[in-house]
Amino acid sequence: MTLPKFILGDNTEYxxxxxxxxxxxxxxxxxxxxxxxxxxxxxxxxxxxELETETEQAIKEATAFYDAEVAKYDE
Numbered sequence: 001m002t003l004p005k006f007i008l009g010d011n012t013e014y015x016x017x018x019x020x021x022x023x024x025x026x027x028x029x030x031x032x033x034x035x036x037x038x039x040x041x042x043x044x045x046x047x048x049x050e051l052e053t054e055t056e057q058a059i060k061e062a063t064a065f066y067d068a069e070v071a072k073y074d075e
Contacts, residue, residue, distance in 0.1 A: 006065040020062040
């Protein structure tokens with residue numbers, strides 16, 4: 001199965017949370033309500049520099065994805 005790079009998620013137990021799931025490396029879920037990130041990857045010290053760069057870009061992309069999706073509902 002091919003997954004999209006980002007998936008929106010919600011849960012009634014977290015009514016104010018807006019989850020974006022990033023399905024490519026590094027895989028994570030970000031809650032845009034408070035920018036908390038939950039990782040699906042295990043990282044070692046050697047990955048730290050690459051992880052920081054990729055993470056910053058992926059979080060920007062996740063936020064842009066959410067903004068674009070919400071804009072489609074407003075049209």
